[in-house]
Amino acid sequence: xxxxxxxxxxxxxxxxxxxxxxxxxxxxxxxxxxxxxxxxxxxxxxxxxxxxxxxxxxxxxxxxxxxxxxxxxxxxxxxxxxxxxxxxxxxxxxxxxxxxxxxxxxxxxxxxxxxxxxxxxxxxxxxxxxxxxxxxxxxxxxxxxxxxxxxxxxxxxxxxxxxxxxxxxxxxxxxxxxxxxxxxxxxxxxxxxxxxxxxxxxxxxxxxxxxxxxxxxxxxxxxxxxxxxxxxxxxxxxxxxxxxxxxxx
Numbered sequence: 001x002x003x004x005x006x007x008x009x010x011x012x013x014x015x016x017x018x019x020x021x022x023x024x025x026x027x028x029x030x031x032x033x034x035x036x037x038x039x040x041x042x043x044x045x046x047x048x049x050x051x052x053x054x055x056x057x058x059x060x061x062x063x064x065x066x067x068x069x070x071x072x073x074x075x076x077x078x079x080x081x082x083x084x085x086x087x088x089x090x091x092x093x094x095x096x097x098x099x100x101x102x103x104x105x106x107x108x109x110x111x112x113x114x115x116x117x118x119x120x121x122x123x124x125x126x127x128x129x130x131x132x133x134x135x136x137x138x139x140x141x142x143x144x145x146x147x148x149x150x151x152x153x154x155x156x157x158x159x160x161x162x163x164x165x166x167x168x169x170x171x172x173x174x175x176x177x178x179x180x181x182x183x184x185x186x187x188x189x190x191x192x193x194x195x196x197x198x199x200x201x202x203x204x205x206x207x208x209x210x211x212x213x214x215x216x217x218x219x220x221x222x223x224x225x226x227x228x229x230x231x232x233x234x235x236x237x238x239x240x241x242x243x244x245x246x247x248x249x
Contacts, residue, residue, distance in 0.1 A: 002188040003029055004037060006044040017052030022082075027072030030062035030221035032192040033178035034171045042078045049081070055104070061086035061096075065134070066223060067174030069143050075174070091129030094120065142226050149228035150175045156233050160240035167196075168244070176221045179203070192219065203243045210239035 001008040003025070013020060023045060029035040049056040058080035060071045065088050068075040073083065082100035089097055099105065109115045120126070137143045154172040157179045161168035167183040180186045181196035181203075200218040207214050212235055215222055 002190065003032075003035060004041050004187045006038075006041055006048075009045065009048055013048050013052050013054070017048075017054065020052065020054050022055035022057050023049060024057040024059055026059045026062065027076065027078070028063045028067055028173045028176060030176060032189045032219045033180060033186065033195075034173060034176045034221040035178075035186055035188065035192060036171060036173045037076065038187060042076050046078055046080075055081045057082045057084065059084050061088070062221065063174075063176070064088050065137065065143075066176055069137060072173075089130045089134070090126040091133040093123075093126040093129050095123065095126040095130065146175045146225050146228070149224035149226075149233065150177050152230070152233040153177060153222075153224060153228070153236055154179075156237035157240050160237060160244050163241065164244035166199075166244040169195075175224045177224075178215075178218060178221050180218060202246075203240070206243035207236065207239045210235055210242075212236050212239050 001012065009023070025042075025045065027037065027042060045056060048054070058071075058073055058078075060073070060083050063072040064083075064085045065071060071083070072078075073080055080100070082098060082104060085097045085099075087093060087095055089095060106112050107114050109117075150172055154170045154177045157168065158170045160166075161170075161179075167181060169180045169182055169184070169186055171178050171180065171186060179200070180192065181199040182191075182194060184191060184194065186192050186195065195218060197218055204214055204216055212232075
């Protein structure tokens with residue numbers, strides 16, 4: 001089913017709801033560029049899952065601590081039944097985690113019958129780095145600074161495109177953002193794929209020449225951190241202005 005297509009979810013669940021164990025969703029998609037949910041999409045998923053007894057899983061590997069300190073579930077005020085997280089909780093070191101409702105987590109050994117373990121489970125180095133990162137984010141407006149950098153980057157791209165008359169939709173949630181070379185809304189993979197990837201490639205090359213390292217594909221979201229500030233945004237704006245000027249109709 002396509003992201004943001006709540007009608008399709010309802011249709012499938014009306015026919016197969018009793019046989020569906022879970023619905024897994026990236027609450028803000030990052031693997032086709034930054035694609036946020038349409039208003040009411042997650043609320044609808046929560047309602048459908050409650051109706052049919054389906055476990056709602058938020059894949060917050062990408063959105064955890066990036067779209068809000070408490071992840072997308074805090075931002076959109078939706079409580080999933082399970083949450084998955086990746087290396088963002090390890091300060092960049094390799095780590096994965098999941099958590100959820102007590103009634104589900106109590107199924108995991110040693111409390112329950114489901115055995116889960118791994119060589120790196122609870123790795124002390126990754127755990128220490130993750131705790132240090134989470135402790136640092138709320139201090140001194142660190143997370144807010146990272147989000148402000150993303151907002152500045154998105155605005156710089158939009159301003160440069162407007163000045164050049166280049167078709168561009170910049171989508172941002174928290175510290176995630178993606179410029180799509182299109183004049184149409186991007187709400188799912190079909191509309192993301194319809195954007196002009198050749199123009200993105202040309203812009204990416206120009207940005208590299210200016211020392212700005214963006215994802216090489218428009219299907220990957222860009223992220224900002226506390227290392228990004230006005231100087232980096234100005235460099236991005238200059239690269240965009242030069243590149244978009246060549247793309248104008």
